[in-house]
Amino acid sequence: MIASLAMATGAGASEGQQQDPAPAGDVVVYLLDHQYLPTDELTTIQAEINRIFSDAGVRITWVSNASPRRRLSPNELRIIVLPSDGTRWFQGPSNIIGIAPHDDTGIGRNCFVFYRQAIWFRQQAVWRCRQAIEARIKASMRGVEVDPYIDSLAPADCGDRLPSLTALIVARAAAHEMVHILLSKLDHADEGLMRRAFDINELWAGGSEGGPFRLTDPEITALRSFSTSTTGGSR
Numbered sequence: 001m002i003a004s005l006a007m008a009t010g011a012g013a014s015e016g017q018q019q020d021p022a023p024a025g026d027v028v029v030y031l032l033d034h035q036y037l038p039t040d041e042l043t044t045i046q047a048e049i050n051r052i053f054s055d056a057g058v059r060i061t062w063v064s065n066a067s068p069r070r071r072l073s074p075n076e077l078r079i080i081v082l083p084s085d086g087t088r089w090f091q092g093p094s095n096i097i098g099i100a101p102h103d104d105t106g107i108g109r110n111c112f113v114f115y116r117q118a119i120w121f122r123q124q125a126v127w128r129c130r131q132a133i134e135a136r137i138k139a140s141m142r143g144v145e146v147d148p149y150i151d152s153l154a155p156a157d158c159g160d161r162l163p164s165l166t167a168l169i170v171a172r173a174a175a176h177e178m179v180h181i182l183l184s185k186l187d188h189a190d191e192g193l194m195r196r197a198f199d200i201n202e203l204w205a206g207g208s209e210g211g212p213f214r215l216t217d218p219e220i221t222a223l224r225s226f227s228t229s230t231t232g233g234s235r
């Protein structure tokens with residue numbers, strides 16, 4: 001599950017007034033990786049986020065492990081990947097992968113992703129995949145049809161999908177929070193990327209499919225302003 005919580009923001013407090021022109025790009029993401037992610041995971045995360053936003057024609061410029069000490073523009077934000085499971089951050093449900101803190105002045109420009117929660121989700125998928133593989137082998141040996149319940153647990157190629165799953169979970173959680181930030185949007189949609197929560201079954205969708213994680217038409221329309229306005233312009 002993913003949520004944007006009403007948290008008083010304590011992070012990102014020191015934003016001085018330093019002249020530091022934003023890099024070119026429709027949207028600039030400063031990615032602060034406190035998890036020390038392997039390169040292939042970082043590549044998968046960025047590719048999936050790029051893909052989601054490309055539906056709106058938005059091109060993302062990535063800046064790794066650097067963040068300007070100034071107030072970020074409307075087309076800039078930070079993604080901060082934390083090794084934590086997030087439970088120290090808030091009371092209540094501990095199944096939240098990403099948050100975009102906001103206060104009375106609005107939504108900040110920081111998206112926090114709790115890597116250990118993404119791993120927890122992946123572990124659920126591993127369990128489902130193992131159950132499904134064993135059940136399919138047994139059914140095959142007995143010469144019987146596979147119970148439809150097994151297909152609902154995990155697709156037949158689940159084993160091939162596990163290696164990239166954690167990164168895809170992180171990417172989709174981050175992309176969800178990015179939309180909150182870029183559109184100053186607090187509410188959720190009934191479908192697509194901006195639903196209040198994702199189901200574990202949906203996470204099997206590959207990076208090239210992404211059906212359950214699409215932007216809706218109103219979100220695409222709103223996000224297109226980033227690809228048509230000049231970089232760093234105000235909205």
Ligand SMILES: [Zn+2]
Binds near residue numbers: 002003004180188195
């Ligand atoms: Zn949300």
